[in-house]
Amino acid sequence: xxVTPRLSLPLLAAGQAQKHVTHNDALVRLDALIHLVVDSRTxxxxxxxxxxxxxxxxxxxxxxxxxxxxxxxxxxxxxxxTFLMPRTGWQAWVADEAEHNLWNGTEWRRAxxxxxxxxxxxxxxxxxxxxxxxxxxxxxxxxxxxxxxHRLKINKAxxxxxxxxxxxSGWSGRAEFGLAGDEDLRVKVSPDGAAWHDAxxxxxxxxxxxxxxxxxxxxxxxxxxxxxxxNQRGFAGGALVAGAYGFDRWKAGxxxxxxxxxxxxxxxxxxxxxxxxxxxxWGLAALAGMSLTLSVEDLTGGNxxxxxxSQSGTITVGAGRRSVTLTPAAGxxxxxxxxxxxxxxxxxxxxxxxxxxxxxxxxxMRPLSVEQMLxxxxxxxxxxxxxxxxxxxxxxxxxxxxTLPVPMRSTPSTSFSVSQExxxxxxDRGVVAQxxxxxxxxxxxxxxxxxRAAFDALVFDAxx
Numbered sequence: 258x259x260v261t262p263r264l265s266l267p268l269l270a271a272g273q274a275q276k277h278v279t280h281n282d283a284l285v286r287l288d289a290l291i292h293l294v295v296d297s298r299t300x301x302x303x304x305x306x307x308x309x310x311x312x313x314x315x316x317x318x319x320x321x322x323x324x325x326x327x328x329x330x331x332x333x334x335x336x337x338x339t340f341l342m343p344r345t346g347w348q349a350w351v352a353d354e355a356e357h358n359l360w361n362g363t364e365w366r367r368a369x370x371x372x373x374x375x376x377x378x379x380x381x382x383x384x385x386x387x388x389x390x391x392x393x394x395x396x397x398x399x400x401x402x403x404x405x406x407h408r409l410k411i412n413k414a415x416x417x418x419x420x421x422x423x424x425x426s427g428w429s430g431r432a433e434f435g436l437a438g439d440e441d442l443r444v445k446v447s448p449d450g451a452a453w454h455d456a457x458x459x460x461x462x463x464x465x466x467x468x469x470x471x472x473x474x475x476x477x478x479x480x481x482x483x484x485x486x487x488n489q490r491g492f493a494g495g496a497l498v499a500g501a502y503g504f505d506r507w508k509a510g511x512x513x514x515x516x517x518x519x520x521x522x523x524x525x526x527x528x529x530x531x532x533x534x535x536x537x538x539w540g541l542a543a544l545a546g547m548s549l550t551l552s553v554e555d556l557t558g559g560n561x562x563x564x565x566x567s568q569s570g571t572i573t574v575g576a577g578r579r580s581v582t583l584t585p586a587a588g589x590x591x592x593x594x595x596x597x598x599x600x601x602x603x604x605x606x607x608x609x610x611x612x613x614x615x616x617x618x619x620x621x622m623r624p625l626s627v628e629q630m631l632x633x634x635x636x637x638x639x640x641x642x643x644x645x646x647x648x649x650x651x652x653x654x655x656x657x658x659x660t661l662p663v664p665m666r667s668t669p670s671t672s673f674s675v676s677q678e679x680x681x682x683x684x685d686r687g688v689v690a691q692x693x694x695x696x697x698x699x700x701x702x703x704x705x706x707x708x709r710a711a712f713d714a715l716v717f718d719a720x721x
Contacts, residue, residue: 294349295314296352297351297354303331307333326340329341330347345362346359377390419436433447442461443459454469456470465616475620476612479544479612480532495517501513505635508531515527525606528598530598535666536593543590549582550612553579553597554578554607556604560600561606562599565583567585568586578620635718636717643659648706660695665717666693667693672714678710683703688715
């Protein structure tokens with residue numbers, strides 16, 4: 258054996274000449290390694306003018322004479338660099354970090370969290386890892402004040418990241434609160450750690466509170482017939498030309514549309530569907546500058562492109578209620594056009610909702626009678642037949658007043674068919690709207706006697 262087993266100090270050999278050289282070399286090595294102090298453990302190249310006190314822990318990626326000596330202790334001795342492979346338990350004070358490090362057999366690690374650099378990992382009765390760098394196994398944890406306040410801070414990198422507190426049972430998530438994927442405070446729960454449901458959401462801008470899982474607390478839907486269950490036109494699904502209405506209040510955009518309905522599932526195969534939203538119906542002068550959230554349920558097949566006035570966004574594919582928040586620009590006054598189109602290929606979704614604020618609340622179905630009345634404000638297909646049957650002199654009209662079941666948005670246009678007529682002067686019979694609330698049917702007799710006209714498929718149209 259020519260060196261010591263721990264510090265690799267050179268040993269004197271029997272009959273060795275110039276024993277003082279070997280002895281002095283061992284003393285120099287001891288001088289360096291006992292109470293070892295290194296200048297740095299991050300310097301990639303040796304200094305230009307090292308001194309006899311220069312020592313380094315060589316970092317990964319080092320260059321020059323340090324290359325190939327990762328994690329070794331570099332000592333400047335007798336005008337040159339000596340490299341020593343550390344043994345488990347070696348300790349060193351790193352001067353430029355003011356930090357005590359030790360070699361654990363595979364890496365140099367900070368030995369104490371006392372300095373401002375702190376320990377890379379710290380376990381209290383537990384094993385820390387690269388994800389859980391602080392791990393505590395205990396009955397309780399105490400964070401006390403130091404004479405005044407105490408605040409626990411959880412910071413995230415950006416708006417789309419998460420800063421939250423997660424509660425688990427058997428290592429499976431059951432509840433979580435914090436900033437999860439956006440910057441509004443949310444409380445959510447899970448039955449299995451996989452499916453999550455928002456219970457409380459608080460808008461960061463206004464402080465308004467939404468309870469997405471509670472139908473009774475849902476916000477008002479500014480869209481009419483969001484589930485497309487009212488279908489006065491009897492639309493069977495399929496292609497719509499530009500501007501044509503299908504299900505009540507929904508029309509095709511400029512390029513047409515192709516859609517169908519099965520139960521509550523709406524399939525939009527291509528094109529854009531549009532609903533003009535009238536602010537005055539909801540007691541508002543305009544929707545410009547107001548945060549509006551559009552949401553749908555169970556979006557499959559791809560993302561859904563959304564336009565609200567001049568603003569646009571995307572709802573990403575996924576289960577549950579999915580949403581995007583847009584703020585109409587200052588110029589988006591008057592009737593607001595809301596459009597939906599597939600980003601690519603056919604998409605399916607259900608129960609479209611537009612509401613005030615930045616938070617999507619759950620679906621709340623208005624009574625069918627109320628939804629029908631809202632639809633009839635814009636379009637009314639009159640059930641049954643209007644029959645005029647009278648005895649009249651020649652060239653004299655007989656007239657019957659009609660009261661519309663709900664006041665319409667404006668005085669509507671009318672269309673109808675005539676299933677029978679007797680003694681009618683030419684085509685002088687019809688239905689005329691006088692106001693948003695009143696209309697009349699009339700027929701003019703050709704000659705003295707009985708005059709009769711039956712009007713079917715009567716439609717009043719005040720669509721936007």
